[in-house]
Amino acid sequence: xxxxxxxxxxxxxxxxxxxxxxxxxxxxxxxxxxxxxxxxxxxxxxxxxxxxxxxxxxxxxxxxxxxxxxxxxxxxxxxxxxxxxxxxxxxxxxxxxxxxxxxxxxxxxxxx
Amino acid sequence: xxxxxxxxxxxxxxxxxxxxxxxxxxxxxxxxxxxxxxxxxxxxxxxxxxxxxxxxxxxxxxxxxxxxxxxxxxxxxxxxxxxxxxxxxxxxxxxxxxxxxxxxxxxxxxxxxxx
Numbered sequence: 001x002x003x004x005x006x007x008x009x010x011x012x013x014x015x016x017x018x019x020x021x022x023x024x025x026x027x028x029x030x031x032x033x034x035x036x037x038x039x040x041x042x043x044x045x046x047x048x049x050x051x052x053x054x055x056x057x058x059x060x061x062x063x064x065x066x067x068x069x070x071x072x073x074x075x076x077x078x079x080x081x082x083x084x085x086x087x088x089x090x091x092x093x094x095x096x097x098x099x100x101x102x103x104x105x106x107x108x109x110x111x112x
Numbered sequence: 113x114x115x116x117x118x119x120x121x122x123x124x125x126x127x128x129x130x131x132x133x134x135x136x137x138x139x140x141x142x143x144x145x146x147x148x149x150x151x152x153x154x155x156x157x158x159x160x161x162x163x164x165x166x167x168x169x170x171x172x173x174x175x176x177x178x179x180x181x182x183x184x185x186x187x188x189x190x191x192x193x194x195x196x197x198x199x200x201x202x203x204x205x206x207x208x209x210x211x212x213x214x215x216x217x218x219x220x221x222x223x224x225x226x227x
Contacts, residue, residue, distance in 0.1 A: 034215055043205050043218035044156075046113065051213065090155065098144055098209050100216060102155045 002027045004093050006103035013081045013110050021076040021106045023091030031095040033074040035065055038088040038105075047089075050074060061085070081110045114140050114210050118219025125196055125226055133191045133222045135162075135206030141186035142208035146216070147179075150203040162189040162206075196226040 004025045013019045025031065032051050036044040048059025055067045065076045074091060091103040115138040125131050135145055143164045148156040160181050161169040168181035178200075180192040189208075193200055203223050207216040 032213075036218075041203070041221065041223060043116075043118070043221045044207075046215045046217065049215050088153065094216075098146065098212060098216060099158065099161065100146070100156075100207075104155045105153070107153065 002093075002095075002101055004091055004101050004103040006089075006091055006106045008106050009104070010107045010109065013108070015083050015110050015112050016080050019078050019081045019085070019108065019110070021089050021091075021108060023074045023076065023103055025072050025074065025091075025093045025101075027093045027095055027101060029095045031093040033065075033067065034092045034094065034100070035059065035063070035074075035076050036090045036092060038090065044090065047076070081108075083110050083112055086110045114138075114208075114214075114217045116206065116208050116217045116219045118206055118222055120222060121220055122223045123225070125224070127197055127226055128195055130192055130194045131196055131224060133193075133204055133206075133224075135189045135191070135208070135219050137187045137208045137210075137217075140208075140210040142189075142210070143186060145183060145189040145206055145208040147181065147189075147191050148205045148207070150205060150221075152203075156205060159191075164189075193224065196224070198226045200224065201226045 034049045035047040050067045058064045092100040117136045119134045145162040147159045159174045162183040164183045170176045183189040205221045206219045209216045
């Protein structure tokens with residue numbers, strides 16, 4: 001079965017420190033990969049995507065993600081975390097024309 | 113980016129009644145929309161793929177007679193939860209993409225509470 005895994009339910013970071021939220025995928029072919037963020041009782045907001053090309057993808061709000069084909073990973077990173085980055089983050093893969101496979105979600109908590 | 117609007121954002125209904133949730137693509141046409149269900153602090157579970165002008169495609173385990181989907185135009189899909197019960201209480205989210213090579217855009221979500 002095809003799947004996306006986010007191994008950490010929660011990531012805690014001090015404000016100003018770098019953050020990493022991990023994602024690995026097991027999806028056939030060359031899937032498109034995405035990161036979304038969700039604030040309480042809201043829909044998902046798009047952060048960034050990888051389709052092809054440069055393995056380092058830059059997205060919204062200073063986030064970036066590194067695609068690693070050999071490790072089938074797409075980890076989300078930010079050099080300096082903000083308290084306002086605290087939210088639920090989802091990694092997703094798409095190889096069926098829009099049908100997304102989501103990871104379990106990782107709750108990011110950034111403390112002052 | 114593209115905008116997907118979902119309405120209502122919150123609804124409370126009595127057990128046994130039906131509730132309709134609308135999902136609109138405001139600035140693009142969407143032949144396909146997706147409906148998800150999300151439990152608290154959990155991932156999104158795809159319920160069905162809504163296809164304009166044809167029947168929706170439901171995921172395994174989702175009751176098509178309970179969750180009626182209609183995609184009557186290129187900008188509107190509706191999800192009707194029929195004969196709602198408390199266990200149907202959840203957060204429902206729709207999404208659509210302007211094209212197959214772009215990211216999905218999500219509605220704001222609908223918090224359904226069945227009492």
